[in-house]
Amino acid sequence: MSLPTIWVFGDQLNREIGALATATPTTHQILMIESSAKISSRRWHVQRAHFIVASMRKFANELRDAGFQVDYRHAPSMSEGLRDHVAEFRPDEVLVTEPNSYASRMLVNKLNVRVVRSDQFLCHPSEYQAFLGSRKSIKMEDFYRWQRKRLVVLMNGDEPVGDRWNFDEENRQPPPKTGHDRWPQPHTYALDETDQAVVETVRGNCWGEFPIGQWATTRQGALERLAFFVEHVLPVFGEHEDAMLKSNWHLAHSLLSPYLNNGLLLPGEVVEAAESAFREGKVPLNSAEGFIRQIIGWREYIWNCYWQWMPDYAEMNALGATRELPPMFTDISKTKMACMTSVLTGVNSRAYSHHIERLMVLGNFALISGINPQQLTQWMWNSYVDAAEWVMVPNIIGMSQYADGGMLATKPYASGGAYIDRMSDHCKGCAYDRKKRTGSDACPFTVLYWDFFLRHQDRFVKNPRVARQVRAAQQLQDSDELQVTAVSILRKLDNGEL
Numbered sequence: 001m002s003l004p005t006i007w008v009f010g011d012q013l014n015r016e017i018g019a020l021a022t023a024t025p026t027t028h029q030i031l032m033i034e035s036s037a038k039i040s041s042r043r044w045h046v047q048r049a050h051f052i053v054a055s056m057r058k059f060a061n062e063l064r065d066a067g068f069q070v071d072y073r074h075a076p077s078m079s080e081g082l083r084d085h086v087a088e089f090r091p092d093e094v095l096v097t098e099p100n101s102y103a104s105r106m107l108v109n110k111l112n113v114r115v116v117r118s119d120q121f122l123c124h125p126s127e128y129q130a131f132l133g134s135r136k137s138i139k140m141e142d143f144y145r146w147q148r149k150r151l152v153v154l155m156n157g158d159e160p161v162g163d164r165w166n167f168d169e170e171n172r173q174p175p176p177k178t179g180h181d182r183w184p185q186p187h188t189y190a191l192d193e194t195d196q197a198v199v200e201t202v203r204g205n206c207w208g209e210f211p212i213g214q215w216a217t218t219r220q221g222a223l224e225r226l227a228f229f230v231e232h233v234l235p236v237f238g239e240h241e242d243a244m245l246k247s248n249w250h251l252a253h254s255l256l257s258p259y260l261n262n263g264l265l266l267p268g269e270v271v272e273a274a275e276s277a278f279r280e281g282k283v284p285l286n287s288a289e290g291f292i293r294q295i296i297g298w299r300e301y302i303w304n305c306y307w308q309w310m311p312d313y314a315e316m317n318a319l320g321a322t323r324e325l326p327p328m329f330t331d332i333s334k335t336k337m338a339c340m341t342s343v344l345t346g347v348n349s350r351a352y353s354h355h356i357e358r359l360m361v362l363g364n365f366a367l368i369s370g371i372n373p374q375q376l377t378q379w380m381w382n383s384y385v386d387a388a389e390w391v392m393v394p395n396i397i398g399m400s401q402y403a404d405g406g407m408l409a410t411k412p413y414a415s416g417g418a419y420i421d422r423m424s425d426h427c428k429g430c431a432y433d434r435k436k437r438t439g440s441d442a443c444p445f446t447v448l449y450w451d452f453f454l455r456h457q458d459r460f461v462k463n464p465r466v467a468r469q470v471r472a473a474q475q476l477q478d479s480d481e482l483q484v485t486a487v488s489i490l491r492k493l494d495n496g497e498l
């Protein structure tokens with residue numbers, strides 16, 4: 001028998017959380033497993049696969065440098081990796097911090113390991129139960145305010161700093177007409193030998209452009225990105241939070257989600273850095289609040305919805321959307337739509353697009369064209385550097401596809417070309433005309449938006465948040481012609497000719 005083992009998963013790469021928080025080289029040994037079944041289970045974006053695996057290998061090296069004995073094991077599967085580790089090292093016991101995915105929790109429950117409570121998130125599912133209490137309706141805004149008070153973030157006693165909880169109005173400006181290079185350029189780092197080796201390991205079954213050091217793969221690198229964001233980007237974070245530009249993929253987005261999601265950063269330290277910058281007068285309140293809302297509000301809410309509703313939630317399809325994922329999602333040449341081309345090109349280039357592009361371009365298009373929500377979830381999970389099941393399932397099934405029938409969102413996030421035109425610069429020069437809803441150059445967003453509300457009018461006419469749109473769709477003079485155009489657009493979509 002030897003030291004107890006702490007088994008660290010690839011999205012728990014932080015010495016401050018769970019079982020690792022109190023571990024020392026003399027009290028514990030470490031196990032990390034790189035599972036070839038996991039790597040080959042999907043056609044990952046190469047930058048996503050590289051980010052996950054390189055971060056794991058470098059974290060293992062950091063633990064070794066700190067004096068830990070680390071068994072970094074390449075194994076056919078996680079359970080085989082554990083079995084072989086136990087056979088070779090014979091630990092007193094194996095500890096695991098609560099894994100972040102449903103499947104991994106099911107796995108560890110079947111194995112001979114001791115599961116330790118995770119504090120990787122600020123609101124543990126058991127604490128979320130206190131928020132739920134006897135509430136009949138659950139709103140993210142209520143949860144966010146509850147978190148603000150509980151965690152004492154941006155508070156003056158019992159009141160919010162600035163006497164307002166919400167600055168969404170200031171933070172939803174369209175993009176500026178000029179000065180599209182005003183936002184600080186994100187840093188890249190030079191790839192090292194570990195990065196090159198990882199690319200060789202994963203490239204066989206991957207797609208997308210190879211890594212260029214866009215995404216940091218160490219704790220130090222992630223901390224530098226956090227410091228850069230707080231000093232240079234956060235001061236201008238709020239204003240154009242919902243804007244989209246073809247010439248600028250990052251605007252003032254934090255680009256910190258990959259590190260928060262694999263543990264290189266923790267939400268508490270990120271929030272603390274943002275609040276300190278505000279209190280020192282370096283960041284305006286609307287920016288600090290908008291960013292902190294994303295972290296302690298939306299992110300933690302989604303995390304808890306996942307645990308509240310899994311596993312059935314992932315399979316929901318309330319709108320009966322059965323369309324196969326269209327060819328343009330895997331081959332950009334299959335569309336002439338300027339907005340889709342821009343966002344899909346960005347995903348190919350860097351395994352990333354910001355949240356408004358995900359929700360209001362890709363998600364919106366999938367919703368109004370009736371793409372199967374499970375296929376969309378799988379595609380996003382494979383494609384995004386910051387993807388994880390806990391974040392993808394509620395965001396796609398609930399928020400963007402309304403596939404849960406309204407458990408998470410109170411309305412479907414459907415919009416036509418007018419919204420995209422107002423919030424982006426995509427429509428100018430597009431092959432389609434965002435104002436047209438009939439004819440061969442009618443904007444697919446505009447046509448399918450109206451068609452969506454006609455197709456689902458019985459359901460949504462009863463929803464006060466969108467009943468007006470349904471009634472407007474019902475009153476369209478050209479609704480017959482519009483529906484003929486929609487059929488033609490969907491046929492072209494399926495054939496990769498849109």
Ligand code: SF4
Nearest residue numbers: 339417427430434443
């Ligand atoms: S016209 Fe329609 S398809 Fe073209 S960029 Fe605008 S919203 Fe997208």
